[in-house]
Amino acid sequence: MAEPVWSVDPRTGTRRVRVAGEATAAAVDAAVRAAHATRAALADRDRRVALLRAAADRLTQAGPELIAAADAETALGVPRLTGELARTTGQFLAFADEVLDGGALGVVIDHADPSATPPRPDLRRHKVPLGVVAVYAASNFPLAFSVPGGDTASALAAGCPVVVKAHPDHPETSERAAAALRLAAADAGLPEDVLTLVHGFRAGIDLIGHPLVTAAGFTGSVRGGRALFDTAAARPVPIPFYGELGSLNPVVVTERAARERAGEIGAGLAASMTLGTGQFCTKPGLVFVPRGEAGDALVAALAGQVAEAAPGVLLDAGMREAFVSGVAARAALDGVEAPVAPGPGADGTVVPGFLTVDAARLAADGPHDLLLDECFGPVTVVVRHDADADADADGPAAVLARLGGSLTATVHLAPSETGGEHTATGRALLAALTPLAGRVLVNGWPTGVAVTPAQHHGGPYPATTSLFTSVGATAIERWLRPVAYQSTPPALLPPELRDDNPLGLPRRVNGVRQGGGAGLNAPGQRG
Structure with missing residues (x-):
């Protein structure tokens, strides 16, 4: 029988309500496989945009219940959590704009040049989703860096299904947020399992080791993050681990x-x-x-x-x-x-x-x-x-x-x-x-992270385990990998790389930049 997961009031230390059970290895496997099965559906760009916008709507609708649960579990206060929810919904809307802009796909086309020495073949490159992403929720931001946080929003925007390991400090908030995001998926005509949720310490270890998980995002302690980072690197097939660990600032x-x-x-x-x-x-x-x-x-x-x-x-x-x-x-x-x-x-x-x-x-x-x-x-x-x-x-x-x-x-x-x-x-x-x-x-103070295209929320180790940001437009790059097609007949090319550019993507053709939008156009929110 699964161990119970309790919501605890940090002000008194008393248990509030039993929320769920800790996920067994079989339950983690089922959650990952369910998410993995949604990859083809999530590849549809229009539905992905609809999902991100519906997520903002559903989170806003659930706002009173989400904020009440988060305050009861974290003691962070309603004013702070109200602002955090606005930042959270803003991130989803911003990444919807980023998907429409298409700049994150990094489309580059170099046409064949038979006269070059040696002759140059036709080469076309863009970025594709990695696959299932594991997200480890943070303790100190129960919304903006947890189930509906920037890791989740950017991974979904990249076309990657997400399995979230809930933080034990706010399990009820996690369940409510996950329910809102799954409803948003249904609103967009996508399978609800584009996002699944698991609880428990052991579940976190099983998740990072699952062969269908292709990358992970983490915000937490140096000790916990380094243990997961080492596990990710020691897998038979290592995966990138984007951890935010500790910072003296x-x-x-x-x-x-x-x-x-x-x-x-x-x-x-x-x-x-x-x-x-x-x-x-x-x-x-x-x-x-x-x-x-x-x-x-x-x-x-x-x-x-x-x-x-x-x-x-x-x-x-x-x-x-x-x-x-x-x-x-x-x-x-x-x-x-x-x-x-x-x-x-x-x-x-x-x-x-x-x-x-x-x-x-x-x-x-x-x-x-x-x-x-x-x-x-x-x-x-x-x-x-x-x-x-x-x-x-x-x-x-x-x-x-x-x-x-x-x-x-x-x-x-x-x-x-x-x-x-x-x-x-x-x-x-x-x-x-x-x-x-x-x-x-x-002449400023570091608390407060604006969600804008120029933002970089990362740093040398131990601040993070990578060179990437977890906030802002380029956070999406963590969940994409480049693929180049050489001498590929037009009928076999993905639409992103066709000469007629049916998706209207910004790109560079023979060294010349073409098109491009603003990207991440939603107003910046602070956290």
Whole structure:
């Protein structure tokens, strides 16, 4: 008999309702095979567009129930989840536009040239769907990075059926979202099994090993993601694993910036690090602040804002335990101070706070390396540095050189450093931060990911296990592979590669670009 799957209230730790049963190996096999059988139907571009648009409609219709369930299971709050639902539906509409645009197919045609030396054959290339995609739902975004999230939307847009492994923190939300998407498939005249859902830890392992699964998308911890990544690589037929794992998201504040707007930067940092009780993958976790009066003013402003932040509930008891023990271990290190102490609050809550440490303690291997690991929750580490010692252990450069990859990296500059007499400082800092992250920000905060064609939500390992983005138009590229046809008679060519271009796709013919639309035209949503 399958083990029960319970919906749990993180505010009280009590079970709400039994949602489903954990999937057995046979159930996972059935879910994958059912999804696999829908590939031919999903190849129809018009029906795929209809599915994506119907998904947005069905999710909107189910919005009140989805938001209520998600709030009950995550304690993220109705306002936050309302915005997340808008972002989620926006992603489906955006990918519908992307399918219509066709640019993601990368059509290239090089006609035969018998006069070339050696003679050149006719070559035509485009991209085709990989097949069944496994999606592992995230804990901290029960909509936008879970069952109806960007991985699912982009995979369906690519023509790939999806099997989602639900996250145990929000199983009821997962079931409701899956039901809405399956109804959308029926609305579009497609089999409902273009999306199937499984629950359970063992199901996740069985899923990544299934021979019909061709790729996987994951958002979660380094430990869990790396285990799945290694399993995907060790299969008899390895598959791509697009994992988003962990991110420190460093921020550097120059002395000139601190002198000019210490209060503004301190308040902005407080808002960013406590947003969603510090449970955003783009939370600024390591912040370089100069020593001296300007830096002291910034830290004082940060302390004032963080001290006023209300305690919050984390997504589950395990995350709370990890947060409490993690901040305690960091605060116990020599030379680490806690101007506002993070830690446990009353009634199962956690209290936001931040730690401070001198840059020299992080410039070489040692126990303080713990401060360079992500701590999930409302805490950040402020590194006090000597603005005139970039080449020394007291400057930020020595510490930045030791950091792993992040989703984001941010610099706060003064106007004179962005186009005035000290522009060289700004350029040098951007040059130092660019190798560390997939998105580099100037005078902003990394929490909030706009869904636009230019977005890149990824970064060097351990931020992600690939060079691709999981947000924005090019997220679809993860689920496509190129195929070239050589000297193929016109009657045998797929319509995407015919000379008469019946689908009206943008393409490059003999080196000349033809046609093309805007792609991902839906308004950007933030998460």
